[in-house]
């Protein structure tokens with residue numbers, strides 16, 4: 493199944509969902525309208541979770557999304573906890589929450605199977621339909637529980653990572669007005685090219701080059717995933733150190749991204765580093781690299797760009813806490829959730 497995941501998340505498969513992302517983002521940003529101040533991180537989490545519910549399993553009703561969001565938060569906060577399964581521990585609460593979500597997902601899957609047979613659901617409406625109708629190389633289809641686990645895995649993999657990225661984009665754009673202006677110019681041109689009610693599409697995404705370079709620079713300086721562990725498969729030598737087979741090794745996105753030999757003046761925010769061919773392979777690794785590279789990279793790119801589009805075309809903003817501390821737990825987030833003051837544009841497109 494690990495091999496099949498990229499099929500559901502490759503650009504060709506995701507292109508058809510851009511309009512849906514745009515539609516959800518429009519509804520989502522209504523909650524920002526008429527507010528003078530907002531707390532970005534919890535709102536960014538709501539955005540990525542709502543999108544995931546719609547795109548993975550076609551759950552769009554805000555009440556249903558909320559029913560899943562609370563246990564999902566419990567699950568996420570127990571993911572990295574001391575594994576003591578006693579009543580009241582974060583680990584125990586996370587297990588209960590994951591059982592609840594899995595049960596909900598199985599109910600959704602059972603209903604979808606019926607709807608597909610009766611022609612009430614379409615084979616391209618979301619990733620669930622795609623998973624139900626795709627067989628592996630031996631012609632076998634996945635079991636319901638398997639699908640529920642895969643979807644849960646996608647929800648976990650994509651939730652805090654993408655919301656951390658969106659939060660830092662808001663932070664850097666507040667701190668760097670010239671960069672904000674560049675993103676605004678690009679996005680407003682795209683917005684102006686659309687007819688009334690016309691949704692974003694793949695062609696629009698392709699035009700968001702500068703915005704994506706900015707997002708990449710944010711991911712370089714504040715990678716949501718700090719790194720991960722690997723096991724040495726053979727003995728090898730690195731920088732004069734002998735690493736024996738079987739040792740656990742940690743690869744760090746943070747230090748890789750701040751290597752001055754690759755990124756001149758590494759602390760400077762400079763989106764032009766991503767122009768042309770961009771950084772050499774394995775020097776920019778917010779999504780990892782090699783066979784276990786993040787399968788959700790393209791999905792994340794789309795949801796981040798759609799987020800940037802809606803945000804900058806509606807607002808300018810200022811940080812309320814100038815030197816807000818960053819905590820890493822395990823994703824980097826501003827300690828107070830990044831409160832900002834909003835300044836709506838008057839000529840909304």
Ligand code: HEM
Nearest residue numbers: 646649650653654657716717720778779780784786788792
């Ligand atoms: C900005 C957003 C994201 C970042 C920075 C990110 C980063 C990463 C990284 C670095 C890994 C590899 C970890 C390793 O090497 O062990 C990974 C794995 C993974 N990511 Fe993402 N990710 C993001 C968004 C997403 C999204 C949106 C999804 C789902 C749609 C997703 C699903 C997954 C899954 C399922 C894995 C595990 C793959 C495996 O075990 O082989 N990620 N991600």
